Structures are given as structure tokens and as C-alpha cells.
Amino acid sequence: MRSITLALAASTALLSFGTGAALADAHSSLEGTLRISSDMSNPAPRAVMEGLAAEFDEMHPNLDVELTIVDREAWKTQIRNALSANPPDVVNWYAANRMRPYVDAGLFMDISDLWAEPEFEAMASTRGAMTIDGAQYGVPYTYYQWGVYYREDIFDELGLTEPTTWEEEKANCQAILDSGRKCYTIGTKFLWTAGGWFDYINARTHGYDFHMELARGEVPWTDDRVRQTFANWRELIDMGAYIDDHQNYSWQEALPFMLNGEATSYLMGNFAVAAMRDGGLTDDQLDFYQFVKINPDVDYAEDAPTDTFHIASGAQNVDAAKEFLRFVTSPDVQTRINAGDALGQLPVNANSSVDDDEFLQQGFEMLSSNAQGGIMQFFDRDLDAEMASIAMEGLQEFMVFPDNLDDILARLEDARQRIYE
Amino acid sequence: MANVSPAVPDTHPPVKPRGWYRRNEIALTPWLFLLPGVLFFAVYVIVPIFQSFYISLWEWNGLGDLHETGEYVGLANYERLLGGDRKFEVSFWNNIRWLVLYLLAIPAGLFIALFLNQTVTGIRLYKSLFFFPFVLSQVVVGLVFSWFYLPREGLLNAILGVFGAGGLNILGDPDLATYGIIAAGLWPQTAYCMILYLTGLNAVDPEQVEAARLDGAKGWRMLWYVILPQLKPATFIAFVVTIIGALRSFDLISVMTNGGPFGSTRVLSFYMFEEALSEFGFRMGYGSAIAVVLFLLMLIFITYFLWSMWREEKAARR
Numbered sequence: 001m002r003s004i005t006l007a008l009a010a011s012t013a014l015l016s017f018g019t020g021a022a023l024a025d026a027h028s029s030l031e032g033t034l035r036i037s038s039d040m041s042n043p044a045p046r047a048v049m050e051g052l053a054a055e056f057d058e059m060h061p062n063l064d065v066e067l068t069i070v071d072r073e074a075w076k077t078q079i080r081n082a083l084s085a086n087p088p089d090v091v092n093w094y095a096a097n098r099m100r101p102y103v104d105a106g107l108f109m110d111i112s113d114l115w116a117e118p119e120f121e122a123m124a125s126t127r128g129a130m131t132i133d134g135a136q137y138g139v140p141y142t143y144y145q146w147g148v149y150y151r152e153d154i155f156d157e158l159g160l161t162e163p164t165t166w167e168e169e170k171a172n173c174q175a176i177l178d179s180g181r182k183c184y185t186i187g188t189k190f191l192w193t194a195g196g197w198f199d200y201i202n203a204r205t206h207g208y209d210f211h212m213e214l215a216r217g218e219v220p221w222t223d224d225r226v227r228q229t230f231a232n233w234r235e236l237i238d239m240g241a242y243i244d245d246h247q248n249y250s251w252q253e254a255l256p257f258m259l260n261g262e263a264t265s266y267l268m269g270n271f272a273v274a275a276m277r278d279g280g281l282t283d284d285q286l287d288f289y290q291f292v293k294i295n296p297d298v299d300y301a302e303d304a305p306t307d308t309f310h311i312a313s314g315a316q317n318v319d320a321a322k323e324f325l326r327f328v329t330s331p332d333v334q335t336r337i338n339a340g341d342a343l344g345q346l347p348v349n350a351n352s353s354v355d356d357d358e359f360l361q362q363g364f365e366m367l368s369s370n371a372q373g374g375i376m377q378f379f380d381r382d383l384d385a386e387m388a389s390i391a392m393e394g395l396q397e398f399m400v401f402p403d404n405l406d407d408i409l410a411r412l413e414d415a416r417q418r419i420y421e
Numbered sequence: 422m423a424n425v426s427p428a429v430p431d432t433h434p435p436v437k438p439r440g441w442y443r444r445n446e447i448a449l450t451p452w453l454f455l456l457p458g459v460l461f462f463a464v465y466v467i468v469p470i471f472q473s474f475y476i477s478l479w480e481w482n483g484l485g486d487l488h489e490t491g492e493y494v495g496l497a498n499y500e501r502l503l504g505g506d507r508k509f510e511v512s513f514w515n516n517i518r519w520l521v522l523y524l525l526a527i528p529a530g531l532f533i534a535l536f537l538n539q540t541v542t543g544i545r546l547y548k549s550l551f552f553f554p555f556v557l558s559q560v561v562v563g564l565v566f567s568w569f570y571l572p573r574e575g576l577l578n579a580i581l582g583v584f585g586a587g588g589l590n591i592l593g594d595p596d597l598a599t600y601g602i603i604a605a606g607l608w609p610q611t612a613y614c615m616i617l618y619l620t621g622l623n624a625v626d627p628e629q630v631e632a633a634r635l636d637g638a639k640g641w642r643m644l645w646y647v648i649l650p651q652l653k654p655a656t657f658i659a660f661v662v663t664i665i666g667a668l669r670s671f672d673l674i675s676v677m678t679n680g681g682p683f684g685s686t687r688v689l690s691f692y693m694f695e696e697a698l699s700e701f702g703f704r705m706g707y708g709s710a711i712a713v714v715l716f717l718l719m720l721i722f723i724t725y726f727l728w729s730m731w732r733e734e735k736a737a738r739r
Binding site for chain 2: 076077080083084101102104105106107189190191244245247248380385386388389393394396397400411
């Protein structure tokens, strides 16, 4: 019942706002079947996606929306089969380099015409991440900030404040270590969490442009600037800042260290907040700060991965698919699906409003006013897929055996020369 | 008596010309029964082997048509693979470790079988308890063992702690992780070998044992010269299933370490999956080349198995 009322409210709202004319036409003309394959399989995202599909179905009486939800991890390997033979019309994927293989193989449809519409002005912040070789291949529906989530109560107990410089960060960490705790929890079994640390230390040391040069394979891994990044990182490793045996844990398995106070901070995406709250931390115990500056001359650049919708090149119902993309990018829908009781993330559309959640507000504030350097998608989305997987393995090895650095870098450089030849 | 030849009734049934199928029925029927199996085996096993060979000569990301998006590179994939790809070397040697150490399941299974092959109250229960791990899915075995190995809460370290040792992080240590996974794999595999030997022991001829005993054989000599030769078929099957099990170690690795730490527990099948099919893998040609190498490795054993089965059959016909 609730979803129907919501749907009605939404369609009325949409009709009365700017997109009215286009939608009113579409209302009658869209027919047939719209097939959507989504990877929003976790409970909350799943409810959001099912709601979206039902709502869109409701808005277009002659259109039948068929939704298939695939497990999020499984989708990462299934998408290529799904796109090759008898593809669905709309699929979920990720922004930036992660979509390049599918773009290069001609499996994602060029939707630059959609981006040329005036409504898409409000999406300008992610236009770059959706662009490959001058054309756009998808639309974002959500993104989320990364940053340091920490135990406010432990910081208070030790008399620490949120750091803003590398020196303060290290001084805080030393105080935490002296109190018998670890500074940072992390689980590197699935590698990407180490990518987050590298992104931040690298971008804070050399800036956004260097991050992108490295991602595009323009800088050798044996470059002195890369070594500088690792040297900075090593300061923390040598202090014993990270929990032991992190190579055994997934990011969820590393959470208890923070929940029971053995470690105080977690460099993570905002999706971790829900898990921390479920684990029993109250908002009084939990807080967030932006990753500190290392080189004071470098602007803040932030990891804020964007999740996206794309149209398959083999889509049968292109009109309906495009209409669906307009629908999910409209300000009202973006506000609702990203609310605290839905995805709990940030809307991409500039005209949307951000939920009144403490962390979403801080994240939105940070990304909109304090990320002058630029927005990074994330290590494994900005780099070539293969390079990313080899590199992240090296990052994990570095975190356990920092002395192997020369060997690791030589290996990565070898891979870079082959992959970006 | 008139010389009338009696009308002999024609006792021959009218000769219907027999159809081609009828004439060849005996020769054909087995093939008809085999046909579905042969067809599926050809389509899903034989043809893909040759396809793998073919794809391994290309550089292709698996998206779109091979001939449009792929590039023919000849033997370049093999050159790279065999010319110092460290991931390949690690995977290859791990495969060898698996093959060698997994064979421990055979003697272990034999001794448990000998131990359980007696008449005591409740022996059936003990047997089923020993057989239990084989019933578990490999994924469950992997999970149980990764908890067992956990560096802080794990049972293993608790036990070691009692003896004053401890602090061993088996799955997090690149030098130990593979052995840790093999040990986990040995648990169900030993049970499998045990059940094979238990059935084999049922077939041991008691008269021969009796005769040997009269001749004064006991202990090791009894086992080695009298029992084991009679268990030869069971040993052969145990060997076959253990080798196959060792080469199929994919699921345990995937569950327990996901190939890590830093790729130290990869085997060829896992490496192939990573390169060709996983989240970041877009190298179908390279993955196929790994598959071909793995196939050649398997071929050694397949040839041996086929050859010994053929020899057995020949001996049986004589």
C-alpha cells in the first residue's frame, strides 16, 4: 500500500516539476517490456530497486517492467554473459575505468544524447566519470564518501581531537597505541580495502592529477613519487598502527576490532556506518573526519565511488530504458532512494536534498565544499581492471612485508608496461 | 498303398527379409546406449579442449566475437606464461604440492580402515563418524578449517597455547597457507580413502589370512605381503580419486584464502579463473593457455589411468 501511495506521490511530483512535458508524452507512448538486471542485492538496496521498478511500472500503464536482481558479487562476473546474448535493457555497473571493457566491446550504449538534455546539467559533477572518449555511457544513481570513521568515546577518553595534518594523525596514533589499542582496523583479504589507503596517502602526497596519471598508466610504478607515497604509508605500518593479521579478514570481519574498542578508526566508505550501528555503536560513540593533509600544498581529493545504470547496446526497448534513466536521475527520486531509510548514501543530482543523517551531511559537506582536488572513483575503478588486481595484491603484501617494496614495485612496473603498451 | 508322396507341411516359417538394424542389432545396440553420453562428452568435454587450444593462441578479453575483438598472437601467451610469469610458477608448484601431499590421504585412510575393521560394539557408529567429513560440502570444510586456523580465536592456537607455543597465523602466512589448505582437504579425502579400503577389506579372503598366519606371518609382513596385494583394486581407485581431488582444489582455496595472501595459495585452476573469468580478469587467451598447461599436467595422469585400466582388462581376458 505504502509503495503505491509513494508511486502516486512521486509521479504527481515529477509531473509538476520541470520534466513534466517529456514525461507526460512518455506516459502514453511507452509500451512493451522493460527488462532490468540489477546488482542491488543487499536488503536495503534491494527494497529500493524493487520500489523503483514498481513505481516506474505504475507510471507507464502500457509498459511491463521485468526486474532481475543478481547477487552483487556474482554480478561482477556475470555481467559479461548477461550483456553478450539477449541482453536486458538496463543494467547496474560502476563508473570510470570499470566500464571501459564493456564500452570498448560496444556492449554499453552511447547515451550522450541523454546527457545533452538540460535536466542533466544537475548531474555535471559526475559527467567526467561517465565519459569515455568523449561520450557518456551511463548515469549515476548514488555515491558515497570515504573517510576515517572513528570511536569518538575513545578519542575523548584519551583527550584526542580530530587531526587535520599528517603529524597530528601520527601523534594521535601514537597516543592510541600507547593506550594498548591499535589505530586502524582493516581487512585486506579481498584486497580493495588496501586500495583505499593507497588512494588517500597517494592523493594527499601528490594530488589528484598524479592519481589519475598513475591510473592511466602514465607514471612508472618505480617512480620516486610512488616511492614517496609508500614511504609515508610505511610510517604508519612501522608504528604498528594496523591490526595484526589483517590479511585474514574481510572488511566485515575487521569490524569487531572497532566495535569492541581494540582499534579506534576505520578508513572506509559510508556504507560501513550501517554495519557499525548494527554492531551496537551509537552516534555518540562514532564520528567521522576527512583524511588528513600530508603535503600542505596539495588540495583535498576524495574517494567517492559512483554506482550507475547503463543501457545495453542490444536493448530491445531503448525508449523505455532512456526514460528509466531519466527517472532514476530526477532530483526527487534521487533524494528518496538515497535517504537514510533507503540506501543511506548521497544523491548525485545537485537539486536533490541530502538526508538529515550526521554522516551523510558531513560527507556531502566535505565532497561539495572541501574536495577541490577532485573526486576519485576508487583504486579499482580508476585503474585498468587487470592492473588494479595485480597492484592491490602488491599493496596487501606491502602492508604485511614492507621490506618487499622493491620487488613489488618492479612487478607492478612490469605489469604496467605490458598492460598499457 | 499308392505311391503318393505325403504332403509334407512346410515347417519353415515364411522368410521375411531381415532389416539392416535387425541384422546388426548386437553390434549396434551398445552404441545406441552410449550415444547420448558420447554426444554430451564430445560437446562439453572434447570440443572445449580444442577450443581452449584455439583461444589460447589469441589475445581476447572475452567480450564480443573472438575474430572481431581478438588479436591472433600465436604462441605469445605460452611464451609469457613459461618465460618467467611468477604467478604461474607459484601456481604450478602449488599444484605439485597438492598432488604429492594429497596422496597422504591413501595411507592415512588405509590405517584408519585397518583400525576400524574389527568387531566391537558400536563399530558402525565409529565408522560413520569417521566417514562424516566426506559428506560435508568442501565449502563447509573450508569454512570450518579457516575458523580453526583463526589467528586469535582459533582452536589451533588455543591448543598450541596449552603447550606454550602459539601465535601461528597459518592462512595469513604465505609460506604456510598452502599447507594449511591441503591439511583441510586431507580431512574429507582421508575419509573417502578409508571407506574405499573398508569395502576392500570385506573382500579379503579369510583363508589366505589363515594360511599366512599358519606360516607365521603377522604384523607388518602380514599387511605388506598378504593384505595389501589383495587391496590393490581399492588402492588404485583411491589413487585415482585422490589425484582428481588434488587437481580440483579450487573450492577450498577460494573459500579459505581467495588465492591470498598475495597470491601465495593459487593453483593453476584458480589462476586460470582469475585471469579469464573473475571480476578483474579479461584475458581469455592467457587463461586458456593456463588451462592447456593444466590439461597437459592432467593428461599425464589420465594416460596412466587409462593405460593401467587397459592392462587390467587385458589380463582379465586372458
